[in-house]
Amino acid sequence: MDKEKFIISKFENKFIGDDGAVVGNYVYSKDIFLENTHFKRGWLSDYEIGKKAMLINISDIIVMNAVPKYVLLGLMIPRNMEFAKIIELKKGIKEVCDKFGVVIIGGDTVGSNLLGISVSVIGFSKKAIFRNAMKKGEILAFTGNLGSSLKGLRALQNGGKIGKNSRFRNIILRDKFFYKASKFINSAMDISDGLASDLPKFIRDKNIKFLKNLSKFEFLSGEEYEILFSFNKKHKFRIINEAKRARINLKIFGETTYGKYKKRARSWHF
Amino acid sequence: MDKEKFIISKFENKFIGDDGAVVGNYVYSKDIFLENTHFKRGWLSDYEIGKKAMLINISDIIVMNAVPKYVLLGLMIPRNMEFAKIIELKKGIKEVCDKFGVVIIGGDTVGSNLLGISVSVIGFSKKAIFRNAMKKGEILAFTGNLGSSLKGLRALQNGGKIGKNSRFRNIILRDKFFYKASKFINSAMDISDGLASDLPKFIRDKNIKFLKNLSKFEFLSGEEYEILFSFNKKHKFRIINEAKRARINLKIFGETTYGKYKKRARSWHF
Incomplete structure (x- = not known):
């Protein structure tokens, strides 16, 4: 059993295990996009990192058949990251938010050794689609x-x-x-x-x-x-x-x- | 200007700048609790780290005069962290959730060099209290x-x-x-x-x-x-x-x- 499965098994309840969690008409998703785990900084520009971090989260909301509305943005910023690079990162994040009409309503910024973006998206759905509702045929x-x-x-x-x-x-x-x-x-x-x-x-x-x-x-x-x-x-x-x-x-x-x-x-x- | 202020200034809107973001009757908060930035692993047990990560987030919801309801839990788990220690961490997280009647509805787990816990809490408030409503006298x-x-x-x-x-x-x-x-x-x-x-x-x-x-x-x-x-x-x-x-x-x-x-x-x- 890998650690992710192990951890999920420890927290099991009816909400967990899908791309997003559905509570009433709201759908919530969360992903962490972390340097050296999901990307290397030489591979993508800071602008692309910002974009990708947002898109992979909004993706979770869309496949639940929900419309993304709000974002909580957690930024782990390397202490030596220049302001110009932070602006590039922000540009990528903002561009995706604007494209999907999503508003960043809060978050947290911490100094870190690694660049990381932890995004929580709040979506709205009239009828959520789950991943395990499939039938035979x-x-x-x-x-x-x-x-x-x-x-x-x-x-x-x-x-x-x-x-x-x-x-x-x-x-x-x-x-x-x-x-x-x-x-x-x-x-x-x-x-x-x-x-x-x-x-x-x-x-x-x-x-x-x-x-x-x-x-x-x-x-x-x-x-x-x-x-x-x-x-x-x-x-x-x-x-x-x-x-x-x-x-x-x-x-x-x-x-x-x-x-x-x-x-x-x-x-x-x- | 420090980086946190700089970043906040780049994302400014009416929701940002309080302990939590208020949308209708919902209050959302997010904090990242990160090794070497907020704690060292020798200073706190994994159980205490789990507890503290949850409490500092629930605190944000309480001071908005909201009742914490749901949590999205992002875990950055060091690749060499033993299962027994993960269980301790989970025990601390779970204990606080149970005390406050909070349900973990989703999240993400990623391998990392550092232990980190990114928590988003969803609370409910009939009448939110903000940090800047103060008057003279x-x-x-x-x-x-x-x-x-x-x-x-x-x-x-x-x-x-x-x-x-x-x-x-x-x-x-x-x-x-x-x-x-x-x-x-x-x-x-x-x-x-x-x-x-x-x-x-x-x-x-x-x-x-x-x-x-x-x-x-x-x-x-x-x-x-x-x-x-x-x-x-x-x-x-x-x-x-x-x-x-x-x-x-x-x-x-x-x-x-x-x-x-x-x-x-x-x-x-x-």
């Missing part, structure tokens, strides 16, 4: 394309460089598609650790059959923040239609049925 | 006694030891007194950085006269999490009465009036 799909983020990460880990448009730098959230398609969607989560690690969390004790082969990179790439979701077969063409309208790719790859799903890789968190 | 007071926490800290910094009952280890929140007295209180905040640093934030551009002398330790001690508050003169005996009932000390030390207040020490955050 449902179709599994994900938005966009998986693989490129991991390729970028591998290049960086090997001392290489990645382009300005690399998915590792640029997270594209699928909010427009998802909100529109949400009435046909039964379960959803964002793919943040890679399908190999996230799919078992999504299907839990259910079985699936694969309708399409997925590449190793599609399985392991973890930071596109694409949406993994399921829907009733009868809505297949509606879902495809909404994806077309939103001009995004869709990969329909599985169906909940018989046959045991095997986890193909270990998570690489701790 | 109001009385200033704080709960309990100030000084002992800094004495504990100094002892630890000099390689000494502190007892089990040291205020540095044990934060005592004044929730019962404060909720009871709240209808007579106009402004409040918790003293978390020391009166020398917090008093200017509290009175802002107002002037005060001191009714009593305060010692250097009373000015500089920052971690008792006692409550600094103000009230109309006419409620003085009601306030004293509520303090007696709750069996806590009260130090009535100032009055908003003429005469410029001078900040007596620099904050030692960054």
Whole structure:
């Protein structure tokens, strides 16, 4: 058992285990984005770090079918970080907040050895979508394309460089598609650790059959923040239609049925 | 300008600058409690670290006159931290949650070089009390006694030891007194950085006269999490009465009036 699972097991209650916690019409999410754990400072500019920290949190709210409203911002700022770099970081954070109409209502700033951003997002949802509401005979799909983020990460880990448009730098959230398609969607989560690690969390004790082969990179790439979701077969063409309208790719790859799903890789968190 | 002030100035809006952010009847607070910034691991047991991280956050909610309800818990866990120590940390966190009837609804756990706890608390208030609602001719007071926490800290910094009952280890929140007295209180905040640093934030551009002398330790001690508050003169005996009932000390030390207040020490955050 890894430490994250161990800790989650110690705090278990009905709210925990989804991308966000639902209390009435409010949805709350929290993520920590930490230097040397989630990024290295040479890999991303401070502006990109600010952007990414916000986007991965807002992603959690969107996949719960909630609209992000407010943010509590916790900043761990290295003592030697120059003011100009702090302004860059802030620019990335602010840009995402403005794009999604999110207001920063409070937070905390502490001196630290490492750069870190702890974000809590407060969203509002009329009808939340959970990650484990899936039934038998449902179709599994994900938005966009998986693989490129991991390729970028591998290049960086090997001392290489990645382009300005690399998915590792640029997270594209699928909010427009998802909100529109949400009435046909039964379960959803964002793919943040890679399908190999996230799919078992999504299907839990259910079985699936694969309708399409997925590449190793599609399985392991973890930071596109694409949406993994399921829907009733009868809505297949509606879902495809909404994806077309939103001009995004869709990969329909599985169906909940018989046959045991095997986890193909270990998570690489701790 | 220090980095914390600089960052706050960059994000300024009507919600920011109090212990918690008020949205409707909800009050949100967030604090990061970080190794080597706020504590050293040798100074407190993991159990005490867990307790303190929770109490300093719940304190922010209480001084807004709100009741803490839910918590989002962000844990930065050193990769070499043993499971037994994680259980101790969890015990401290859980004990405080149970005492205040607070439910942990979600969070994030990440591997880190440093132990850190980022807590967001969601509270509910019928009538929030802010830190800057004070008028001229109001009385200033704080709960309990100030000084002992800094004495504990100094002892630890000099390689000494502190007892089990040291205020540095044990934060005592004044929730019962404060909720009871709240209808007579106009402004409040918790003293978390020391009166020398917090008093200017509290009175802002107002002037005060001191009714009593305060010692250097009373000015500089920052971690008792006692409550600094103000009230109309006419409620003085009601306030004293509520303090007696709750069996806590009260130090009535100032009055908003003429005469410029001078900040007596620099904050030692960054």
